[in-house]
Amino acid sequence: MPKENKKRGRRAQKKRKHEDEEDVPPTKRQKSEDAEDEVKILVHGDGDLQERGQDAYTGPGEVPFYGLLSEDEQEYFKRADSLLELNQFADAEERNLFLANVYKEANGKELKIANSQSCSRIMERLMLMSSPAQLKALFREFNGHFLHLVQHRFASHCCQTLFRQSAQVVTDELLAPLEDQQKEMERGEPYVSMENLFLYTVNELEGNLGYLMTDQFASHALRVLLIVLSGQPLANTATTSLLQSKKKEKIDITGLTKSSDLGLQARTVPDSFQEAVDKVISGMITGLDTTYVRALAAHPVGNPVLQLLIELELSQYGRKKAEDTDSLFRKLLPDDSPEEGTDSASFINGLLYDAVGSRLLETIIRCAPGRTFKPIYRSLFRERLGSLARDEIAGYVVIRVLERLGKEDLEEAVTQICPQTGSLIERSRTTVIKTLIERCAVRGLNTKPIADALVEAYGEEPSARLSELLKLNITGNEGMSKERQLQVEAKDGVKLHGSLLAQAMLEVPGPLRELISQSLLATDTSTLVFMAKDRTATHVLQRSLTCSGQGNIFCRKILQKFLGHIADLAVDAVASHVVDVFWTASKGLQFIKERMAEELLEKEKALKESYPGRAVWRNWMMDLNKRRKSEWISKARGAQEKPDQSSKVGMQSQVISKSGIELARERFAGAKAGKSRNSRARVSTGANGAAAGVRVEEQGLAAGIWH
Structure with missing residues (x-):
């Protein structure tokens, strides 16, 4: 049976009748004819802007219809x-x-x-x-x-x-x-x-x-x-x-190479493009007052444009534009020194805790000239870094501030943030700690206070400390399928940030590196094998073996834990990267390298049936190991960094030096070619016929000697 008209149909019919009776203006967002001269902007909770007045922007009119494809x-x-x-x-x-x-x-x-x-x-x-x-x-x-x-x-x-x-x-x-x-x-x-x-x-x-x-x-x-x-x-x-x-949606083409x-x-x-940029920036901000520009800072669509405009303005003109009263930067922060209580300070404090506006504040801090940044830091951030770092949104602004600090200010920031380390870890704000470590390494500051704070937060027991830092879940995903495990790992941002923190600690020689190294040495073999196969934790294991200044004693102890598991790791898509790192890490540890090669030889068939296994077989030059073991040993002893870990496993090519017999053959061929050229030079001074006869005789003699 046909259904009766519901409410939706009656409303639509009433709406169409109402539209027919009224005069509909031909364009969208037209200005009111009796608009007032002043501009009033209301910023609602969802970030929408409502503007009116003579300075309000109007739409370009009705969008034309270009037709449909058959x-x-x-x-x-x-x-x-x-x-x-x-x-x-x-x-x-x-x-x-x-x-x-x-x-x-x-x-x-x-x-x-x-x-x-x-x-x-x-x-x-x-x-x-x-x-x-x-x-x-x-x-x-x-x-x-x-x-x-x-x-x-x-x-x-x-x-x-x-x-x-x-x-x-x-x-x-x-x-x-x-x-x-x-x-x-x-x-x-x-x-x-x-x-x-x-x-x-x-x-x-x-x-x-x-x-x-x-x-x-x-x-x-x-x-x-x-x-x-x-x-x-x-x-x-x-x-x-x-x-x-x-x-x-990402639109791409299979096999299309893009220029870097x-x-x-x-x-x-x-x-002319620079003039066009100036024209675009002036066209956007001309006629806008501070109130309207600040309203755009909280607008989800207008905010990214403001970020880009601020970055272009400050990067191209710097201090000159920051002091220009007509610039976009000055419209946002009109006060020369945004001290507490000023209008600019209130605006910055509002941006600190706003999910959209804080991104604009990050851009301002990153691009502002030093003369502009220093007053902002001293008046609004210097005494509050510890408390701001704990906030979910303001913590990202603190990271940008830390990247701009000099040695003395950074040392003061360490004293404020270190007592908050436990709270930061509970709230998963490890990105602030990671940035603090990196900046201390750049400025040459002592990282012992940070290491002590991390030990207090994660505990004294080394293996448990590493497990907590990397959020290792050895038995939690046993019932899941492989695809489901990958989906869970991809969404686990806390685990990723923990891995990045551990890698940053390994890059700094001293107490921070010792914390991770001791934890790895105290970890049992089964957990290390799990880490090698984990998409996030595997990077910590690789970095511990390849970071600059890492000693052979640590590498030997770690590599010995993996003996007996090399073939199993080589056929795993993730752990095969670790096996490639073993080649570099075992430099100077020839007996361990040869034992690992023996394990690969025992499982040759399984390796060649697997794509990661074939890549490991190629990177370890196992074909050479089978045919000419002595030559492989000489190459292994003098090996520099063979596999390139910055690219996919197996995609890199090995640069193999020439053997002794190959060098001897080249010397013999070069001497022979030189002798032949000298003979032709001597014969060329005689008659053409005689020269031809001698040339034929030399060729026959050379052929006899070769055979």
Whole structure:
């Protein structure tokens, strides 16, 4: 039977009737005609901003409709997307031909594809594999529509990828502008540099920047554009969280190699980009007062943009901009010295405990000039570091403060934080302790007070201390499947931070390293084997054997505990890394290295059936051990750091020195070649016929000697 209309239907019908009777304004977020001159900003608990007045930003109008793809077109582009993702082309020529065909099919439909929920991914993958000319073609298609595209849920991701991929093209054109110009002229196209295409985009967005910085989707594209214009690294860990959300889908291509220079190094940009950055910053903050800017600091979307603007402003202009009354920094902190009781001090104290605002405060502390940072530290942080370190949010701000302190101030900070060590460990705030240890090592301070505080917090018994620090759960996951164990470990942040703290302690010679070393020596073999297979604790074990200055006595005692378990560790995906470390750690301990090699030989079949085992077999040069044992022993005795632990196991290549017989063969071949050249030089002074006869005779003689 058909269902009767429910409440939802009647409400919708009533709403449509009400909308038909009223005049609906043609644009969104229009300013009221009778608005007052002053600006009033209300910051609600969820971080939304409500603004009104003549300085309030308005939206760019209704978003145009670019049309929909037909079912056949959607099916074609989905199929092309899957082929691009797999990247199983025979060669580069076949891939380029496929890309050209996809671009031909997408001609005139670029805006439809970018706005399509199901097909926008192929646009991003196309950009990842596109040539500079193809990227420029996409830029031309998007020109005039960027204002609407950056606000679209799916098209905004395409804009971000286009900006990222085009960043290096700007640098390349600066180095070789004539080559690119000639190529485009040969194709009969007017030459437009990528620099100009970016500048056109900035001009298009100008006038709406204040509105876009708080837009849910446009904000991310705006941040990427600012990073590209400034020339900063795109893949730097300090800016990754600013550029994209954690929920963003990762679009990649199998086997696609990315240039490290593109993401990790600063890029050369033209002078016009610096002017564009200034224009963007001034366009965002012009007309904004301190109240509005501070409201943005608590806005979940506007806050990352503020962080980036502050970083660009202070990194490029430094002290000069920090003292400029019209700068963004001065709008946030107008007081010259933010002492207790001032408006700036109240604002900073509010940011300290705010989950969103504290990130802006971290950026201010990290980038502020020394002349600006010192008054802030002395008046607001100096006497409160111990209590602030215990807070879940303010603790991250304390970490940034510790990174800026000199030797005397850091020594005072140690005296404040050490009594709080037990409380910090109970609250899982070990990141503060780790940073304190690292800064003490940099400044050359005595770490004995920190070691004493850790012993008091974790207990006197060495093995129990290590188990508590690393949160080892030997029997707790026995009933779980392998996949479930990996999921539990991935979510265990406390365990990860404990491992990082232990590794930081191992890097500092003295009492802190002794704490971990003594705990490892006091741990039984079964627990050490468990640690080697644990994805988090294994790094502590590896670092204990490879840290600089670690003595042979410690390495010998640890390695002896693993004898009898080498083959079992070698076939484990995690523990195989530890077996590779054993090769380096056993330098000078030849008898232990040979016993480990014997264990690997006994389980040769099992190792070669496992991918980690094959990698260990290759890194330990076990084929050489089987065929020429004496040569393997000589290499093992003189081994420097063979496996590179910074990359995946087995992916590194071994640099094998030449044997004695190989060197003798090279000397014989070199002497023979020199003798032949001298003979030809002497014969060349005679007649051509005689020279030819002698040359043939020499060749026959040489052949007889060789055979």
